[in-house]
Amino acid sequence: MIFALWYSLIGMLFTITFISYVLIMIKTKRKASVLQGGHLSSEKRVCKFKQAPGPKPWPIIGNLDILGQFKHNPFEGFGELTKKYGDIYSLTLGHTRCLVVNNLELIREVLNQNGKFFGGRPDFLRYHKLFGGDRNNSLALCDWSQLQTKRRNLARRHCSPRESSSFFTKMSQIGCNEIDNLMHELGRAIVPGESFDIKPLILEASANMFSQYMCSTRFDYDDTEFKQIVRYFDEIFWEINQGYPLDFLPWLLPFYKNHTKKIVHWSTTIRKFILDRVINQRELNIDLDEPDNDFTDALLKSLKEDKNVSRNTIIFMLEDFIGGHSAVGNLVMLALSYIAKNPTIGHRIQNEVDFVSNNGKRKINLYDMDAMPYTMATIFEVLRYSSSPIVPHVATEDSVIAGFGVTSGTIVFINNYILNMSEKNWTSPDQFEPERFLEEKIDSQGKSEKVFEKRRSSQGSDSGIEFEKEATISTTAQESVKINEACNRPNVYQLRKNIPYFLPFSIGKRTCIGQNLVRGFGFILLANIIQSYNINSVDLSTIKIYPACVALPANCYPLTLAPRV
Numbered sequence: 001m002i003f004a005l006w007y008s009l010i011g012m013l014f015t016i017t018f019i020s021y022v023l024i025m026i027k028t029k030r031k032a033s034v035l036q037g038g039h040l041s042s043e044k045r046v047c048k049f050k051q052a053p054g055p056k057p058w059p060i061i062g063n064l065d066i067l068g069q070f071k072h073n074p075f076e077g078f079g080e081l082t083k084k085y086g087d088i089y090s091l092t093l094g095h096t097r098c099l100v101v102n103n104l105e106l107i108r109e110v111l112n113q114n115g116k117f118f119g120g121r122p123d124f125l126r127y128h129k130l131f132g133g134d135r136n137n138s139l140a141l142c143d144w145s146q147l148q149t150k151r152r153n154l155a156r157r158h159c160s161p162r163e164s165s166s167f168f169t170k171m172s173q174i175g176c177n178e179i180d181n182l183m184h185e186l187g188r189a190i191v192p193g194e195s196f197d198i199k200p201l202i203l204e205a206s207a208n209m210f211s212q213y214m215c216s217t218r219f220d221y222d223d224t225e226f227k228q229i230v231r232y233f234d235e236i237f238w239e240i241n242q243g244y245p246l247d248f249l250p251w252l253l254p255f256y257k258n259h260t261k262k263i264v265h266w267s268t269t270i271r272k273f274i275l276d277r278v279i280n281q282r283e284l285n286i287d288l289d290e291p292d293n294d295f296t297d298a299l300l301k302s303l304k305e306d307k308n309v310s311r312n313t314i315i316f317m318l319e320d321f322i323g324g325h326s327a328v329g330n331l332v333m334l335a336l337s338y339i340a341k342n343p344t345i346g347h348r349i350q351n352e353v354d355f356v357s358n359n360g361k362r363k364i365n366l367y368d369m370d371a372m373p374y375t376m377a378t379i380f381e382v383l384r385y386s387s388s389p390i391v392p393h394v395a396t397e398d399s400v401i402a403g404f405g406v407t408s409g410t411i412v413f414i415n416n417y418i419l420n421m422s423e424k425n426w427t428s429p430d431q432f433e434p435e436r437f438l439e440e441k442i443d444s445q446g447k448s449e450k451v452f453e454k455r456r457s458s459q460g461s462d463s464g465i466e467f468e469k470e471a472t473i474s475t476t477a478q479e480s481v482k483i484n485e486a487c488n489r490p491n492v493y494q495l496r497k498n499i500p501y502f503l504p505f506s507i508g509k510r511t512c513i514g515q516n517l518v519r520g521f522g523f524i525l526l527a528n529i530i531q532s533y534n535i536n537s538v539d540l541s542t543i544k545i546y547p548a549c550v551a552l553p554a555n556c557y558p559l560t561l562a563p564r565v
């Protein structure tokens with residue numbers, strides 16, 4: 001009896017393995033069918049393209065074993081594989097076909113030239129759990145659709161404020177007002193010489209900036225419900241930045257039951273808070289004839305005016321955008337961590353702060369940004385060094401990249417880590433050096449003399465970073481400039497902009513909508529904290545930063561803040 005059971009179990013395993021192998025091989029061998037030819041339809045014909053080569057997949061797991069070897073940083077693994085397969089190659093993760101692109105030209109080909117074929121997102125179970133059972137509720141995790149175009153348009157004016165707009169002024173005022181509250185809280189929390197858990201306070205300040213800007217509401221730092229949702233948003237931000245075997249092996253779901261339950265609990269608690277504490281009240285008082293006061297007004301009006309916008313759409317949109325505060329809070333926490341590791345960076349920011357604020361006579365606001373290039377360079381260096389992964393794209397129809405067929409449903413990984421860590425692009429890329437983002441200002445004859453980072457490319461830029469003014473490209477590049485010069489002579493250096501191979505916010509039609517909020521609120525938080533405090537750590541070894549990740553775990557290390565004398 002036991003033998004019969006044993007044999008049937010082995011037989012079942014063998015059959016599953018065999019079927020899995022056959023299915024994987026069918027997907028591996030399938031060629032992409034793409035319409036090619038001249039402009040006239042009579043000249044067009046369907047051509048078949050073989051997929052890019054890659055390592056042989058195992059049954060069931062595909063090539064997950066390879067990524068398993070780079071658990072701490074899959075993007076490093078992607079880079080390693082280029083040595084064997086070149087800059088474009090295929091992988092099979094579980095049963096899913098994937099394509100990895102590892103240089104700027106290929107990234108442009110996917111996101112710019114062929115963006116319309118790659119507007120989808122992976123169908124990971126976790127994504128559905130995070131957004132009320134349907135990932136299409138999320139702006140970042142949905143597939144491209146008309147609704148997404150509408151949502152992006154609705155968000156653009158409020159969430160991508162231009163420097164010349166009233167939204168920018170509002171952002172600056174809200175940021176500065178919240179800094180007063182943060183400083184008060186820091187004063188209460190700091191015990192001289194002792195480290196403390198500063199991350200929740202930074203996140204709460206950032207959340208209040210976002211909620212005031214988008215909903216004209218702020219919450220008390222002692223409000224336990226508010227504290228809890230800020231924590232849950234932070235857990236979700238960490239979660240979204242992680243990859244799990246479950247994403248490619250959905251049959252593992254029973255083993256992740258507790259984890260998915262937790263995710264659902266975080267997101268439903270947040271949704272209830274936003275309904276109870278923001279939307280329900282505002283919905284009662286909305287006046288269609290009055291101009292929009294904030295993003296919530298714009299959303300509620302679109303609900304009344306546009307039949308295609310549902311209540312769910314606006315609830316999830318508001319949640320998504322308020323949730324952006326976690327990204328900013330984590331970014332600032334990372335900047336403070338690098339400053340704790342290297343206090344010289346903090347001193348250089350303080351030089352700028354003291355110069356523009358006339359030695360601390362006022363707070364730093366958004367209009368100081370241009371006069372504080374080193375501070376902005378520090379934010380950019382955090383973005384480069386932490387290399388936030390670009391959310392994977394998915395091919396929505398058969399297409400061709402670099403002559404290789406990409407079949408519909410293929411997940412495309414954009415390896416921006418390799419761009420950020422390449423010695424071809426950056427000098428000493430493994431060092432945290434904000435100076436690399438500085439260059440000397442153009443002089444009266446239109447010549448710029450010095451840049452900190454030797455320019456590696458003079459190509460036109462399509463960096464995902466949006467700027468008001470055109471980039472100033474220096475002509476005579478000199479490396480190794482005296483760094484102190486920049487910081488002791490403010491107004492001499494400016495931020496290098498539109499660096500073609502620096503794509504922290506991606507490029508193409510799905511670029512980050514929140515990048516101006518990141519730069520604005522991130523700048524106000526960092527500059528004003530550094531204006532008042534020196535940042536240290538009692539034990540530097542506790543500062544654990546994760547490569548290719550702009551998130552830090554919700555339970556984070558403490559830092560020491562010493563008031564400046």
Ligand code: HEM
Nearest residue numbers: 139140321324327388390391505506510511512513514518
């Ligand atoms: C550290 C800060 C941030 C970084 C590094 C970052 C980076 C990115 C990247 C790389 C993408 C993917 C683009 C693509 O798929 O090609 C993205 C998408 C997105 N980001 Fe951000 N982001 C940040 C903060 C924010 C904030 C604060 C908001 C909003 C308040 C925001 C809103 C979005 C949205 C809505 C999308 C999806 C756009 C779409 O798929 O159509 N992000 N972001």
